[in-house]
Structures are given as C-alpha cells and as structure tokens.
Amino acid sequence: MKTLKRLFQFISIYATALGLLWSTKIIYGFSDYLIPPPLEVLQVAIQNGPHYVKAVLNTLAVAIAGHMFAIILATAVGLVGRLNTWPGNLTRTAAYNLQAYPIVAVAPIIFLFLGDGLISRLLIAAMICYFPLLLSFIGILAKPVEEVEHFFRITGRINWRLELSIRTFENLDKIITVIVGSGTMALVGTIIAEFLAATNGIGYIIRKALYQSNLAKILIALFLIGLCSSMYLTFIETIGAWIKTRLYGTRSSPYKQI
Amino acid sequence: MQIACRNLHYTYPGADFPVFSNLDWSIEGPGFFSLFGLSGTGKSTLAKLISGELSPGQGEINYPKTRRILYTHNTERIPGWDTVGAHLRSVTPTSKTSLLNHILKDYGIRTYMESRFSGLSMGQKNRINLARYLVQEFDLLIADEVLANVDEPTRNQIIERLKTLFPQKTFLYISHNALEVARFSRTIHVLSHESTASANRIHKTDGLDQEEGTEAPEELVQERVYAILRSAAGTNESRL
Numbered sequence: 001m002k003t004l005k006r007l008f009q010f011i012s013i014y015a016t017a018l019g020l021l022w023s024t025k026i027i028y029g030f031s032d033y034l035i036p037p038p039l040e041v042l043q044v045a046i047q048n049g050p051h052y053v054k055a056v057l058n059t060l061a062v063a064i065a066g067h068m069f070a071i072i073l074a075t076a077v078g079l080v081g082r083l084n085t086w087p088g089n090l091t092r093t094a095a096y097n098l099q100a101y102p103i104v105a106v107a108p109i110i111f112l113f114l115g116d117g118l119i120s121r122l123l124i125a126a127m128i129c130y131f132p133l134l135l136s137f138i139g140i141l142a143k144p145v146e147e148v149e150h151f152f153r154i155t156g157r158i159n160w161r162l163e164l165s166i167r168t169f170e171n172l173d174k175i176i177t178v179i180v181g182s183g184t185m186a187l188v189g190t191i192i193a194e195f196l197a198a199t200n201g202i203g204y205i206i207r208k209a210l211y212q213s214n215l216a217k218i219l220i221a222l223f224l225i226g227l228c229s230s231m232y233l234t235f236i237e238t239i240g241a242w243i244k245t246r247l248y249g250t251r252s253s254p255y256k257q258i
Numbered sequence: 259m260q261i262a263c264r265n266l267h268y269t270y271p272g273a274d275f276p277v278f279s280n281l282d283w284s285i286e287g288p289g290f291f292s293l294f295g296l297s298g299t300g301k302s303t304l305a306k307l308i309s310g311e312l313s314p315g316q317g318e319i320n321y322p323k324t325r326r327i328l329y330t331h332n333t334e335r336i337p338g339w340d341t342v343g344a345h346l347r348s349v350t351p352t353s354k355t356s357l358l359n360h361i362l363k364d365y366g367i368r369t370y371m372e373s374r375f376s377g378l379s380m381g382q383k384n385r386i387n388l389a390r391y392l393v394q395e396f397d398l399l400i401a402d403e404v405l406a407n408v409d410e411p412t413r414n415q416i417i418e419r420l421k422t423l424f425p426q427k428t429f430l431y432i433s434h435n436a437l438e439v440a441r442f443s444r445t446i447h448v449l450s451h452e453s454t455a456s457a458n459r460i461h462k463t464d465g466l467d468q469e470e471g472t473e474a475p476e477e478l479v480q481e482r483v484y485a486i487l488r489s490a491a492g493t494n495e496s497r498l
Contacts, residue, residue, distance in 0.1 A: 147335045151387075154309065154328055155349070155394050169339055247339050 003234040010230045014223055036216040044216040052205060056224040059190050059201040060232060062118065066125025067186035070133055071179065073126070078137030079164070092138055099131035104192055111197040121193040121201065128189030129182035136178040140171045169247060176240035183236050187229050259287040259325050259397045259428045261308060266317035268300075268307060277303045281317070283460045285447065287398065287428025290421050292439035292465065294432075295449030296490050301432045304449070305329050305400045308430075321398075330391045331402040332384055336375045342386055343371030346393075354393040357423075361389045364419045366412070380407035385416065392420070398428040406433075417442045418470040436490075440482035441468050448489035461489040 018038075025035040032040065081091035107124050114120045141164065148166050152158040168175065194203025202221050209217035262284035269276040277300040285291050295301050306312040308319060309329035321327070336345045350358045362368045365385045370378055375386065388404050405413045420429070421442070433439050439446050443465030450459055463485050466474040 147333050148337055150334055151330070151336075151349075151390065154311075154330075157349070165339075166337055169337065 003231065003238075006230045006234050007227070010226045014226055018219070033213075034215070036214075036219075041216045041219055044214075045220050048217065048220065052202065052220055052224055055200070055205050056202040056221070056228050059194060059203060059225075060187070060228045062121045062201065063125050063183075063187040063190040064232065066122045066190060067129055067183055069122070070126040070130040070182065070186065074130055074133035074137050077134055078141050079160075081134070081138040082141035088142075092142075095131070095134050095138060099135060103127045103131075103189070107193060107196055111193075116197045116199050118200075121190055121198050124193035125186045125189040128192070129185040132185065133178060133182045136174070140174060141167050143167070145170045172240075172244055172247070176237070176244075179240070180233050180236050183233055184229060187225070187232065191225065259321065261285055261319065261321040261327075261398065263304075263308070263319050264317055266307065266319065267315045268303060268312065269315055270303075276315075278307075278314075281460070283447070285428070285430065285445070288426050289444040290417070290429045290431065290442055290467065292431045292433060292443040292446045293449065294434075294436065294439050294446050294486055294490060296451050297434070299449040299451060299490075301449055302331070302402055305402050305430070305432060308398075309400055325397040326395055327398045327400065328391055328394060328396040329400040329402065330387060330404055332387070332404050332406045334387050335383070336386070336390070338374065338376060341372050342367070342375055342378070345375075346371070346386070346390055349390050350393045351395070358389070358393045360423065361392055364423075365389055365416055381409060381412070384408050385412075388416070392424070396427065398430060400430045400432070402432040403434070404431075410438075413438065414441075418468070422470045436483045436486045437479065439465060440479050440486055441466055441474055443467065446482075446486055448486055450492045451490060463489055 021035060022038065024030070036044075077091060077095070080087055081095060082088060103124065106127070107120075110120050110123055114123065144163075145166050148170065149158060149163065152162055152166075190201065191203035191206070194201035195207050196203075198204050202225055206218055206221050209215075209221065264282055266278050266281040266283070267276055268278045281304075283304075293301050293304065303312065306329065307314055309327045311329060336342065340348065346358060346362075362371070365388075367382065367385050367389060370382055370386065375383060378386070384405050384407050388401065391399060391401075405416060408416065417431075417438070431439065431443065444467045446463045446465050448461040448463060450461060463482065466478060466482060468474045
C-alpha cells in the first residue's frame with residue numbers, strides 16, 4: 001500500500017513536470033529538437049526501454065551495495081566515535097572535518113586510481129551517503145538516554161551492548177529516517193559516478209544522451225530513476241517498520257539476570 | 259547505615275553560584291528518613307552527590323564502602339522492548355523472586371505485567387519503577403519524588419508496606435509533600451531556603467514514623483508540618 005502511494009506520488013510529480021515542460025514548449029514555441037513531443041518520448045521509451053531498465057537496475061544494485069557498505073562502516077565508526085576516550089574524540093573530530101569536504105570533488109581521483117569500473121562507482125556511492133550516516137550515528141550513540149540507562153548504570157548492569165540497544169531503540173525513528181534519506185544519496189552518488197566517468201548504469205546513459213542533446217532519452221532515464229528510487233526507499237521503510245514491530249514484540253532482554 | 263558529609267561544596271559546571279557550601283550533614287539508619295525543601299534548594303543534587311552520580315568539588319562523603327547506595331527518580335522508564343513483567347523478571351535476582359511477588363501484590367501492579375510501560379499512567383509507572391529498585395541489593399535507597407504521581411491513599415499504603423517489608427534498610431525519601439514526610443519519617447532533613455552563600459544548613463525535625471496499622475494523631479501531624487515548613491522557609495516564627 002505504501003509502495004503504491006509513493007509510486008503514485010512520484011508519477012504525479014513526474015507527470016506534472018512533463019506537463020509544465022510541454023506547456024512551456026507551446027507557450028514559447030520551442031522546437032521539437034529542444035523539447036521532444038510526447039509521441040517521440042513514447043517511441044524512445046519503447047525502443048530503449050529494456051536497455052534502460054537494465055541500466056537503472058545496474059545502478060540500483062550498486063547504490064544498494066554502496067549504501068549497505070556505508071551503513072556498516074558508519075555503525076562501526078559510530079561505535080568508536082561515541083566513546084569519551086581519545087579514539088572517540090579523534091573519530092568525532094575527523095568525521096566532522098572530513099564531512100565538510102565535497103566527495104564529488106574527490107571522485108576524479110578515485111577514477112584515476114581505480115579505473116571506471118564497479119569499485120569506483122561503489123566507493124563514490126558509499127562515500128556520498130557515509131558521512132551523513134556517520135554524523136547521525138555518532139550523535140545518536142553518544143547521547144545517553146538517561147531515563148532508561150540510569151537504572152542499569154546504578155545497579156551495575158550496564159555494558160556497551162545494552163547501552164547500544166537502548167540508544168538504538170529509543171532513536172529508531174531517527175535512525176530509519178537517516179537511513180532512508182541516505183538511500184537517496186547513495187543513488188545520487190552512483191549516478192554522479194556514472195555520469196563522471198563510468199561505462200555502465202543509468203548515469204552513463206544520461207551522459208551519452210546529453211552529448212546527443214536527446215532530451216527524450218534523458219526524460220525516460222529520469223522516469224526510471226525516480227521509479228527505482230521510490231521503490232528502494234519504500235523497501236527500506238518497510239524493513240524499518242518490520243524491525244520496529246519485531247522490537248516492540250518478542251525481543252529478549254540484552255542484559256543478563258543476576 | 260551511617261552516611262556523613264563534611265564541608266561539602268558543589269557548583270554545577272557553568273553556574274555562578276554553588277548549590278552547596280560547607281555543608282555538614284549526616285544520617286544514621288536503618289529507617290525511613292526524608293529530605294524536604296522548596297524547589298531549587300538542592301535536594302536532588304545532594305542525592306546525586308551521595309549516590310556518586312556527581313562528584314563534590316570539595317569536601318567528603320563518608321560511608322562504609324561495602325554498603326550499596328541506590329538512587330532513583332520519578333522520570334525513569336523501562337526499555338520499550340520489554341513488557342513490564344518481562345523487565346521486572348529480568349532485573350530481579352533469583353533470590354528475590356518471592357519478594358518481587360509480594361511487592362507486585364502489595365503495590366497493585368500485578369495486573370500490568372503484560373503491559374508496555376509507555377501505555378501506563380504516571381502513577382502506575384512510578385510504582386513499577388520503585389518496585390524494580392526494591393528488589394535490588396541496597397543498604398540505602400534514595401527515592402527522589404518516586405511516588406509524586408501516585409494518589410495519596412495508595413502512596414500512604416506503599417510507604418507503610420515499604421517500612422514493614424524492609425525494617426533493616428535505610429530510605430531517604432525526597433518529597434515536596436510536608437504532610438507525608440511528617441507522618442511517615444523518622445527524621446525529616448530540611449534544606450533551608452535561606453541558607454547563606456557561605457554555608458548551607460540542613461535542619462533536622464523529628465517525624466512521627468507512622469507504621470502500618472497505626473495512625474498518628476492529626477494535631478501532631480499538623481504541628482510537624484508547620485515545623486517542617488518553617489524550617490524550609492528559614493524562619494522560626496509561627497507565621498505559616
């Protein structure tokens with residue numbers, strides 16, 4: 001139901017944008033070369049549809065892999081960054097300083113060293129969504145939930161696992177929102193990487209269409225990107241909702257009985 | 259259990275004025291004691307200093323290190339992933355299971371065992387939070403407004419049961435309710451509103467130490483209440 005709602009929202013926005021584009025064309029009398037008519041867009045979609053779907057799925061697969069990698073890395077580094085020791089302080093300082101640097105500016109260096117294959121795309125996708133995730137995770141994991149943790153601390157039951165469980169549980173909505181938001185960024189990162197130098201994916205197709213000044217191809221590519229993005233974000237939200245239901249349900253306690 | 263503070267100083271980081279200066283204070287348990295004072299006089303700060311949650315800037319707090327002090331306050335919650343029953347069972351030492359069952363029955367919380375903490379009323383939450391502390395090992399339990407949201411008859415019943423169940427333990431009960439502390443405490447330690455910046459004073463007033471099955475005379479209760487309120491306001495005049 002949620003998937004359908006999100007798809008409907010996307011298709012509505014996309015249709016409105018197309019409507020505005022074609023209205024502008026009519027009002028200002030732009031040529032078919034600049035803004036293709038609906039029939040041409042439809043023909044391009046029929047001709048290139050399967051190829052573009054394959055390309056966008058390729059992009060999505062890389063984005064998901066990069067996103068997962070970034071989540072794992074951000075969790076691991078966030079665990080260190082939450083500590084009030086020198087490694088924790090160093091991690092936090094490094095994270096805050098490094099995130100200020102635009103990753104896109106570093107992307108050409110990655111292509112120079114790693115070539116235009118899968119690894120470069122994966123790395124750029126992961127790096128683009130990594131820092132927002134890391135900063136949120138550090139913020140969430142470093143902040144005590146005093147009302148819940150106090151009992152465990154004063155009775156000597158607290159340990160890092162319990163602390164992590166409490167803080168994650170109490171901030172689950174925030175964490176899910178950040179992960180969903182970073183999912184979009186992972187997709188954006190992958191497309192940017194493909195647009196810059198890769199030889200695969202929907203970003204690469206957009207780049208080729210740009211060189212050919214073919215707006216119809218770009219419009220189809222954008223439609224597929226939006227479609228995939230909506231479905232992926234709904235998928236993450238569904239997983240988040242499932243985790244929440246499970247945690248509110250039958251979860252066993254992470255602290256031992258004494 | 260004896261606990262004594264000497265020459266205690268404490269200032270919150272970034273604050274202009276100390277909460278305590280040259281504070282000397284002590285209690286000797288077992289028994290039910292109260293800490294009373296107007297808002298902002300430092301009751302919770304003193305509780306946190308005694309329980310080790312805060313470290314004093316100067317001065318010392320002495321008590322036998324083998325003794326266990328617990329501090330609880332009324333905004334505490336249990337983790338949202340557990341039901342009340344699952345949580346209470348998890349945090350109750352095996353040797354205290356029967357005590358837990360007694361408390362659940364006496365405090366009327368048995369019916370909420372399958373409920374989630376977030377779905378309960380404030381009064382129910384207060385009782386559940388206190389119950390989980392009572393089944394821990396402790397020598398002194400500092401209870402900071404832990405029954406603030408519980409209705410008066412139930413609160414009185416809980417305090418009376420607590421005194422019956424734990425005659426060998428020491429309780430330091432923090433409350434704004436002068437009537438309650440006058441009625442049930444052995445001694446009421448009153449943080450005065452008019453303590454000077456150079457030295458804090460805690461006045462001690464005898465309470466009526468009402469036990470289960472007894473009833474303190476109403477005139478005596480009123481008399482103690484006035485004494486407590488006069489101490490809290492920092493005056494000896496009978497203007498209240």
